[in-house]
Amino acid sequence: MPAEASALQTTAVLDALDIGIVLLDRDARVVVWNEWMTRHAGVTAAAATGGTLVALFPGLAATRLPAAIEASFTDGSSSILTHSLNKLLPLRDETGKELLHNAIIRPVAAGSAQQCLLQINDVTVAVTRERVLRERQNARYRAIVDTAPDAIITIDSDLSIQWLNVTAGRLLGYEPDELIGRTLDILLENKNDLTASFLQLPHGPGEAGGALEIVGRRKDGSLIPFEMSVARWKADDRTFMTTIWRDVTERMLAEKALRQSEAQLRRSNEELETRVLERTREREVALAQLYESQKMETIGQLTGGVAHDFNNLLSVILGSLSLLKKRLPDDPRFTRLLDGARQGAERGATLTKRLLAFARRQELKLEAIELQNLVPEMVDFLRQTVGPNVQIAVDIADDVAPIMIDANQLELALMNLAVNARDAMPRGGLLTIAGRNATTDRGKLPANLPPGEYVRLTVADTGEGMDEATRKRAMEPFFTTKGVGKGTGLGLSMVHGLTAQSGGAMDIASEVGRGTVITLWLPRAPGEAVERPPPTAIEPVRDENSRSLRILLVDDDVLVSMNTANMLTDLGHDVLEAYSGVHALRVIESEGTFDAVVTDYAMPGMNGLELALKLQARDPQVRVILATGYAELPTNAPVDFPRLSKPYTQEELAQALERLFK
Amino acid sequence: MSVDVLELTPIERDAFAEIANMGVSRAAASLRQMLGEQVLLSVPAVHIVTRETAAKLAERGSSSRLVAVQQAFEGPFSGRALLIFPEAQSLELVRTIIGADQSLEDVIDLEHEALAETGNVILNACLATIANVLHKTMRMSLPTVIRGDGAALFAAPPGGGDLVLFLYIDFTIKSRDMHGFIALLMDLPSIAALKEIVQDFIENV
Numbered sequence: 001m002p003a004e005a006s007a008l009q010t011t012a013v014l015d016a017l018d019i020g021i022v023l024l025d026r027d028a029r030v031v032v033w034n035e036w037m038t039r040h041a042g043v044t045a046a047a048a049t050g051g052t053l054v055a056l057f058p059g060l061a062a063t064r065l066p067a068a069i070e071a072s073f074t075d076g077s078s079s080i081l082t083h084s085l086n087k088l089l090p091l092r093d094e095t096g097k098e099l100l101h102n103a104i105i106r107p108v109a110a111g112s113a114q115q116c117l118l119q120i121n122d123v124t125v126a127v128t129r130e131r132v133l134r135e136r137q138n139a140r141y142r143a144i145v146d147t148a149p150d151a152i153i154t155i156d157s158d159l160s161i162q163w164l165n166v167t168a169g170r171l172l173g174y175e176p177d178e179l180i181g182r183t184l185d186i187l188l189e190n191k192n193d194l195t196a197s198f199l200q201l202p203h204g205p206g207e208a209g210g211a212l213e214i215v216g217r218r219k220d221g222s223l224i225p226f227e228m229s230v231a232r233w234k235a236d237d238r239t240f241m242t243t244i245w246r247d248v249t250e251r252m253l254a255e256k257a258l259r260q261s262e263a264q265l266r267r268s269n270e271e272l273e274t275r276v277l278e279r280t281r282e283r284e285v286a287l288a289q290l291y292e293s294q295k296m297e298t299i300g301q302l303t304g305g306v307a308h309d310f311n312n313l314l315s316v317i318l319g320s321l322s323l324l325k326k327r328l329p330d331d332p333r334f335t336r337l338l339d340g341a342r343q344g345a346e347r348g349a350t351l352t353k354r355l356l357a358f359a360r361r362q363e364l365k366l367e368a369i370e371l372q373n374l375v376p377e378m379v380d381f382l383r384q385t386v387g388p389n390v391q392i393a394v395d396i397a398d399d400v401a402p403i404m405i406d407a408n409q410l411e412l413a414l415m416n417l418a419v420n421a422r423d424a425m426p427r428g429g430l431l432t433i434a435g436r437n438a439t440t441d442r443g444k445l446p447a448n449l450p451p452g453e454y455v456r457l458t459v460a461d462t463g464e465g466m467d468e469a470t471r472k473r474a475m476e477p478f479f480t481t482k483g484v485g486k487g488t489g490l491g492l493s494m495v496h497g498l499t500a501q502s503g504g505a506m507d508i509a510s511e512v513g514r515g516t517v518i519t520l521w522l523p524r525a526p527g528e529a530v531e532r533p534p535p536t537a538i539e540p541v542r543d544e545n546s547r548s549l550r551i552l553l554v555d556d557d558v559l560v561s562m563n564t565a566n567m568l569t570d571l572g573h574d575v576l577e578a579y580s581g582v583h584a585l586r587v588i589e590s591e592g593t594f595d596a597v598v599t600d601y602a603m604p605g606m607n608g609l610e611l612a613l614k615l616q617a618r619d620p621q622v623r624v625i626l627a628t629g630y631a632e633l634p635t636n637a638p639v640d641f642p643r644l645s646k647p648y649t650q651e652e653l654a655q656a657l658e659r660l661f662k
Numbered sequence: 663m664s665v666d667v668l669e670l671t672p673i674e675r676d677a678f679a680e681i682a683n684m685g686v687s688r689a690a691a692s693l694r695q696m697l698g699e700q701v702l703l704s705v706p707a708v709h710i711v712t713r714e715t716a717a718k719l720a721e722r723g724s725s726s727r728l729v730a731v732q733q734a735f736e737g738p739f740s741g742r743a744l745l746i747f748p749e750a751q752s753l754e755l756v757r758t759i760i761g762a763d764q765s766l767e768d769v770i771d772l773e774h775e776a777l778a779e780t781g782n783v784i785l786n787a788c789l790a791t792i793a794n795v796l797h798k799t800m801r802m803s804l805p806t807v808i809r810g811d812g813a814a815l816f817a818a819p820p821g822g823g824d825l826v827l828f829l830y831i832d833f834t835i836k837s838r839d840m841h842g843f844i845a846l847l848m849d850l851p852s853i854a855a856l857k858e859i860v861q862d863f864i865e866n867v
Contacts, residue, residue, distance in 0.1 A: 078782075078786075082776065084772035084779065
């Protein structure tokens with residue numbers, strides 16, 4: 001290739017290059033200036049050739065470029081001048097934007113001549129790419145740290161704040177600029193907190209210490225509790241620490257609330273346990289009471305039933321004996337035997353009465369009674385009962401309200417109690433009978449008593465007392481501590497039955513060696529007390545000449561019916577017997593009216609009261625006597641018929657009939 | 663090759679140390695110009711050692727993570743010149759040169775290029791001075807930046823021998839608590855050539 005063609009070829013190649021090429025001769029004048037230089041420096045090759053670079057661009061005089069060019073000639077050194085440390089040529093791209101560029105200066109030996117080659121590299125793209133990458137990375141990084149709910153603050157080893165995230169400024173009330181360069185102290189209540197924790201930090205890079213409880217100080221001086229974690233790291237031989245601050249105000253409050261509610265819960269639990277214990281105790285007591293009352297109820301039903309049958313039998317025996325006595329010759333031998341038999345039967349009748357009292361099936365004549373009158377009236381009688389060794393004190397308060405009770409039964413009860421007291425004080429002592437109005441306060445009444453107005457009647461002795469086991473069984477019928485044959489075991493049972501049937505209650509308090517106190521809770525009478533009528537004198541038995549009546553006798557028990565019929569016949573009456581209510585109605589149907597009807601109450605099918613009501617419906621003038629063994633009549637009986645309490649004697653029967661015709 | 667070739671006589675050692683010191687002094691002047699800070703130099707140490715020993719010497723007293731600007735030189739004797747820093751200090755060095763007004767991020771972006779250029783200035787000054795003192799012409803390549811431990815920096819090129827001339831000069835940038843050093847590595851043929859040149863130099867002095 002000819003030299004001229006070769007030069008042309010070289011020029012074409014140089015112009016095609018995508019870097020700037022400048023060749024300088026030993027005098028630093030431009031020999032080659034390629035198309036890239038023309039395009040970006042805005043100087044044509046023709047204009048550039050032959051001049052120095054400093055002449056073309058005077059700004060270059062102040063740069064290292066002339067020295068680097070000179071050194072390539074004198075020392076053979078290659079140099080690089082980068083955009084990072086130098087601002088070289090005023091190069092621009094097609095759009096007029098400044099080009100970032102590096103220059104490489106190399107010595108070139110062209111034969112004997114020394115030349116210097118400048119290569120200009122456009123690094124704009126690379127630099128831009130790096131910048132974009134960095135910004136993108138930064139954006140991601142900022143997205144993380146600035147959206148973090150925790151404050152992040154970087155400090156150096158002098159605790160000087162280097163950097164902080166948005167949350168840090170917001171939590172602590174500062175603008176970020178205000179904090180950069182300040183020491184961390186201003187954000188802390190106590191500087192020592194942090195210094196101590198830094199000393200404990202592990203020294204490896206990136207190792208974090210444990211969380212630290214600190215108190216932060218806001219710009220306005222208010223304090224916030226934080227949990228801080230600290231990690232140490234190094235860059236360029238310098239130590240930094242990243243502190244992450246978590247606001248634990250809410251958690252502290254929650255923990256406080258939790259502690260309080262735990263304490264509350266513990267207290268509630270304790271209270272609950274106490275209450276459960278109380279309730280359990282109460283329940284045990286109630287169960288024991290229920291058991292007791294069920295036991296008494298069962299015993300009552302049993303004894304009531306037995307007593308009822310005995311009553312009938314005793315009626316027959318007594319009736320038969322009284323009739324027998326009339327018909328037998330008046331021989332003292334007969335009379336003594338008969339009296340013995342009659343007394344035995346009467347004692348049996350008394351026993352059954354007590355049994356019925358305990359079973360709450362005796363017939364009670366409830367009336368308003370004033371203890372102020374009743375008790376003193378009894379004292380003389382009681383004194384005889386208890387004997388000279390026992391003193392009696394009566395202490396009935398003046399304001400004690402009238403009570404609703406059967407007076408005779410109450411007297412009997414007091415007598416039973418007095419006898420018990422006497423037996424408990426064989427060497428004498430004091431018997432105190434006291435009466436007080438009882439408060440309606442529920443707590444002071446026995447558990448089984450409904451709230452209401454009561455009078456408390458106490459009978460206290462100074463005797464031997466009883467142990468707990470005895471006290472518990474004391475009210476059971478037939479339970480007695482007295483020797484065989486000395487007590488029936490029915491005394492306290494009767495008192496118990498009476499109080500219960502009267503709507504009251506009975507309570508026994510006793511201690512061995514210290515005496516016994518029996519308390520009767522008796523319901524107050526509504527309104528004023530009535531004057532107690534004096535006991536009516538027993539009227540003489542009607543004589544033989546009295547009017548003969550036509551009587552219908554109704555009883556399902558043939559033995560009782562026969563006995564009563566005998567008594568009535570003996571009294572001179574005409575008797576027809578019927579064995580049931582229905583039978584009685586049939587008899588009346590066929591036999592016409594009777595002067596009187598004596599009917600048993602407890603009968604299968606139609607009972608005595610029903611029969612009486614039917615008869616009354618037929619004939620309002622009908623005279624009916626109801627014979628009852630115990631309180632089996634409904635209290636709301638619509639019509640009050642005269643009653644005859646079983647067992648009855650011929651005299652009692654006669655009196656009942658007599659009253660019928662008064 | 664004879665045993666004496668592998669050893670420097672005391673006079674050779676002193677002469678070469680002095681020549682090297684002149685080069686590094688000029689390099690230090692260039693660095694001072696760039697930093698605007700005073701740069702202190704140590705007395706040069708000159709040894710013929712194995713590459714392994716050279717690597718250990720380079721790591722001495724600092725972290726094994728190093729960064730070096732390396733330039734090859736060719737002429738009557740050939741080899742490589744290295745400007746070596748602990749890697750942890752390189753960013754701070756660049757930051758000092760570029761100026762504190764630049765953000766750390768910008769410094770990171772520019773670190774590689776700025777380091778190459780800075781090394782280029784220093785190594786050019788050093789090598790050019792040595793060439794000038796010895797009245798020899800040398801060609802120097804463009805700088806490259808290497809990161810790694812001492813072994814990586816002093817790895818033998820393909821076919822290169824194990825022994826090297828290790829010239830070592832510490833420099834300290836006083837106010838920055840930074841230090842680095844310059845090392846020249848030459849293989850045996852170059853050492854032999856250098857010995858001859860130094861011999862001539864001594865005779866001509």
